Amino acid sequence: MHQTVPAFLQDFLQTTLSSLTPECPEGAISGTLSWKWLGHGAILFYRTNIQSSTNSYIISSGIHGNETAPIEICNQLIQEIAQESISIQGNILFLFGNIEAMRQNKRFIDDDLNRLFSGKHHEMPQSKETMRALEIENIIQRFIHDSSQSSETTFVHLDMHTAIRGSFYKRFAIAPFKIGPMLSKTLVNWMGNAGIEAVLLNAKPAGTFSYFTSQLVNADALTLELGKALPFGENNLEAFSSVTLAIRQLISGGEIPVASMTPKVFKIINELERKTDSDFRLLIDDEVENFTAYPKGTILATDKDYQYCVTHEEERVVFPNRHVKPGLRAGLMVIESDIEPHIAS
Ligand SMILES: [Zn+2]
Incomplete structure (x- = not known):
């Protein structure tokens, strides 16, 4: 009824x-x-x-x-x-x-x-x-x-x-x-x-x-x-x-069809850190897309005596955000990985 x-x-x-x-x-x-x-x-x-x-x-x-x-x-x-x-x-x-x-x-x-x-x-x-x-x-x-x-x-x-x-x-x-x-x-x-x-x-x-x-x-x-x-x-x-x-x-509990694609896997290797209100500089433009790649040696953020420099051959940035409070992350740095997520540890 x-x-x-x-x-x-x-x-x-x-x-x-x-x-x-x-x-x-x-x-x-x-x-x-x-x-x-x-x-x-x-x-x-x-x-x-x-x-x-x-x-x-x-x-x-x-x-x-x-x-x-x-x-x-x-x-x-x-x-x-x-x-x-x-x-x-x-x-x-x-x-x-x-x-x-x-x-x-x-x-x-x-x-x-x-x-x-x-x-x-x-x-x-x-x-x-x-x-x-x-x-x-x-x-x-x-x-x-x-x-x-x-x-x-x-x-x-x-x-x-x-x-x-x-x-x-x-x-x-x-x-x-x-x-x-x-x-x-x-x-x-x-x-x-x-x-x-x-x-x-x-x-x-x-x-x-x-x-x-x-x-x-x-x-x-x-x-x-x-x-x-x-x-x-x-x-x-x-x-x-x-x-x-x-x-x-x-x-709805139905059979989920086998997908024609599997997502690419990335691991997070580091974070951009905002330490202070006054000295933090994020050297990434507001128009830059998530997953934009940077080559080794690129400096992406500075704050007093802190700087973030790319150390892998290539690193990609995700969620860069200059408007976070001091002590919080201003971006994630990721690299591609061959790990499978259902067996990762
Ligand atoms: Zn959100």
Whole structure:
């Protein structure tokens, strides 16, 4: 028997931006599909006829508030699930990250939310983002607790972003540091289907959302960079159709076709560091694309007695950003690797 889809699920993005709280925090969509509101920006769909081994998915967007295309894609997927135009397997949590920054079309208000996870928010003065990071960690803990009725539950986390600048590889992923295999073969194949051209393997712990979930429940986690950041309403969602289709395939539990491409693998070998407010110079133009290559000997950043000079034959820069606070990274340096991500350690 079909129930009516609650109004707040028909446009969950609007519900979230308007800070609406549902009258009742949970309900049924059909005899076997239910939903639960886990807090502002967090909606869980789950099957009530659960099997002993099940997949649980976290699909997040808006960790940076002005990266709107993934937010619009999630809103659309939420609608499709609520109307049962796609059928899901397992548990799926959709989460909108930095809601206040989304309202203001800003990357963040006080602090970059994607540097504050795994308790890093405790080490900082309280801000809008430190409070939201704690809130999100609690939502994830609750989701994991509710989902892990079976020890065979596996977790997949896709944290979707768009980038400030263009990219040589239009779509790419960052796999959080993990001891042992960093990603499952399924997720590597999924990336190929989603049109992800490159994957960066992170070599150390980070304050990112995907690192948090990968450590907490050994989630198969990825930060995804899917294109360029544009304001709400200006995105051409067609350009993201391979990703949206691949997510639909993943969460509906169907067979994922063998991908015709596999992403190129890069390892992160170093970071550009901003140490001071006054003396930091990033010698990379704002128009330079992610994955631009620099030859050995090129100086890319200076700060008092610090300088970053390329030491490999060729190094590529990803996420160069001069506008970070002192003490934070102003860019990642990567080189191509022949490691396979599902056997990396
Ligand atoms: Zn982002």
